[in-house]
Amino acid sequence: MMCIALGAFVCPSLNAAADGLPEQRQEGSSLREQAIQWVAYGKQWLARKMMAGSRADTNTAQVVCLLALSRHTGPIQTASIGSLWSPGDHDLTRVAMQMGLHRDPTIVDADMPAREVELRRRLWATMLELSLQLSLDNGLPAPISPESYDCAPPSEFTDDEATDADADPVSCASLTSFLLDYGLPRTNPLVILARTQRLRLQILHVVHSPGAAKAFEDKHRLSAELRAVYSAEIQRFLSLQKSASVFQLKLLDAFTLPFVLAPHAKFAASSTTNPAYYFSRKVRMEVSLLLLASQLPGPKAPDNGLGELIPDAVSMTALATGTTISTGASAASAGPDALTALRIHCQGHLATLQWHAILALCLDMISELEDSFFPAINGASWRQLQETIQTYVTVLEQRVRTSAGAVSAREFLFCSCAEAYIGAMMRGDREVDQVIASAGYSALTLCCEIMEQGLHQRCTVV
Template identity: 35%
Template sequence: MADQMVRLYLTRFESVFRILHIPSFWNEYERYWSDPTEAETVLQLKIQLVTAIGTSIIRQDTVDTTDIYSTARQGLYATQEWLSGPMKKNRISIDSLQVQCLLILARQALAAGGDIVWISMGTVVRTAMQMGLHRDPKHFTRMGILQGEIRRRLWATILELNVQAALDAGVPPTLSFDDFDTEAPSNVNDQDMDEQTKALQEHPPTAATDSSLQRFLFRSLRPRLEVARRMNGLTSRPSEMSMSYNELIALTASLTSTCRSCDAHIPRTHSASSDMASFHHNLADLLLRRFILHLHRPLAGRARTDPRYYFSRKTSLDAALAILSPIPKNAEFAHLVLLGAGIFKHRMIHASLAVASELLMEVEEHRPVGFHSPSQEPSGYRKMLMEALREALRQAAERIRLGETNVKLHMKLRMALRQTEVAGENSSSLQQLAESAKESLETSYAMIQERATSEGVEINNESGRDRGMSADFDLDDFDPESFTLGSNFNFNLDDLFFLPAEFDMDGVAAP
């Protein structure tokens, strides 16, 4: 089982997040199994984390995952405890840094504190800079070829994890291109170098290697850092953060072009299956495309009153649809984004709400004239949006079935779908929304109860507390019996789906 999980990690995640030198890791892995009791703690933790990440994409129809996920998360907690222990000099090492990066990825893949990894990323970044990873290995003349390449790869991975975490946390990135001079990893395969390598023979820039996908993401880092800085930065004077619409379009064009060329940088060998290639494509595309969605979603709602923002409206929807239903389809990736937190959870929230917002705008723009006007047959465009929203609702429900305890997204999407389905009818819109919300809460409550029962968790309805579930779990959030929309008949879905003015990019000038 461990062998299978390790192979899943190495063949799926390692091409995007370069943390390990694969031949060296296999040597360590074999040495560990030859005598586990004598292995160093850092090696044990490294193997536990690699195995844990592999479990996040294991097929559920082949094995009972309940115990496997529980065991994997125990490895994460053990690692966190080790990292929180007394600081010693031997903790400042490449092995320790690899453990920290693996832990950040594992927490998101297995939804174990994955929504707050930005806090931990501060420690990772500072540890790496303390070790000098922000300076290119060419400055260290005594450093070996293999060691230098591992440092370049680790630094590129840290930059990737950092910008993704900053985007999700709503804070500016902690690094800029002025803070480091480390170059992109060399375009080589892992088997091309070892401890004895004296000179590196790089492949042509266009050749796909074990490092080409990470090199590709590294080249796109500058525009993504700029998006995160523009979206999340604070300034004393709004004019300092202003960005013309032409600048916004230029950023979008750069990221869109990068997404289109992603496939060319995915390594394909005679042994690489289509599943591997599609997983790599889906994961890399998500890491890129979500920045387009974050950039344009706050502006898309402005198109309701200002048609000059139609570009943002269309771009936001296109990015959301591509994120919700990535092509090519990959079952392993689909499971990962439904199970995971952080990158994988926020992808779901922003994409689904963007689709719901567009659908509500479409309904508003084509609302029948007159209170008693008969309802019209939905257009092909509206039907397409409704199907996309139903898919988002299905994914939200599946996330709850897999352990998500925040049910508000599912409720919002159900309400938006009901609002669309009853458009033009004479029944009370508020009553329809209340019924759809209650149905959603009942469905979510039943799924959480079923999962709690299967895991032997007791939910105490009287005290409103639970034993063994997420700290975010709160019965008051979804108790169907106590749910009410109140008596405010001015209630509308703008409060749920359209970003308030203070979240808009006020510095962005109209075209």
């Protein structure tokens, strides 16, 4: 039930229904409202279990992870659940350590079944990942040190490993059954996240710990090291997982690239007054572009983030190595798309990530245009950045529409004005103030119309 609730906010067909007939819009809205109630029931169940003094087990840990993820996929009304406590608001690493998940299962019990070993490893990697994202969002130090656990990453079980002469036939058969029973891919994207977690813990310590060294060289080294490791892991993932989807790879970006940017964030903010930090500004622009790009490199990008496949692994590796990206058509015209649906309905970490990325991209591009550094070299990239901003303004408009003006109205207004200012500077318009005022007026008018429509619909229902 919890998995269905999470999927309701990224289902491409429901996202397409939002632009369809009134009956389709009503059905999609009803399903999402029902999903919110399912999440509320899950939280109430967990609260009752905690109040009863029950010890946490792997089943409880799975529910906790799903509830924490629900904070990122759609609007969760805390008033309707009877409790302000939410798993996503707290450090799940401590919960996992109390369950002993930080120790590798083969060390704790050498005779543990292979499927239980895999389950515990995936739970640890998931709970640590959620804690890493929480710490990054809230500006907190690393929840644990890299040496505080010895749990191995989840298995990357392939057909070649299953036929390896050195492999244990019983363990291989059991693990194969586990993967098939739960519908898990042979190559799990969680493996990539797990293999970079220790490095990201170091970055959190350096960036957010008050007593840590703050030298630019140390931060730059960690950022470059993470980017190199992530690039290698993505290429390896694509060589093993022939059916990697846009949705998978963009989620990997969302969980990893902010840590590439974190060591540069403070220096990028000072780049307008200190040219020595200009490289940090370029890193921030690059990461922001990768996070906001709606499609991936290559001559043909898939339309559906969950179902369509990436044309080839070679073109996809450009995502990790930072080469050119084609944003393609706007989000509104790209058709039913799970990635677009997630961007429209997301909350929590993903919504914060999007806002920080578009804010940084707009401000940095304005600074680039005003400073006029390297205009001959940057001309093509400026147009690409402008297209990405235009695409995301469309996403913000959809967020305003789907929430009846309750979400992203200010962001939509700001980005509309920023995009108009950027376009005016690139065209060489002299009436810049008039262009900005016109864009702001149009955005405000649209928001007011959407809010009035939402108010009228609520009054009609009452």
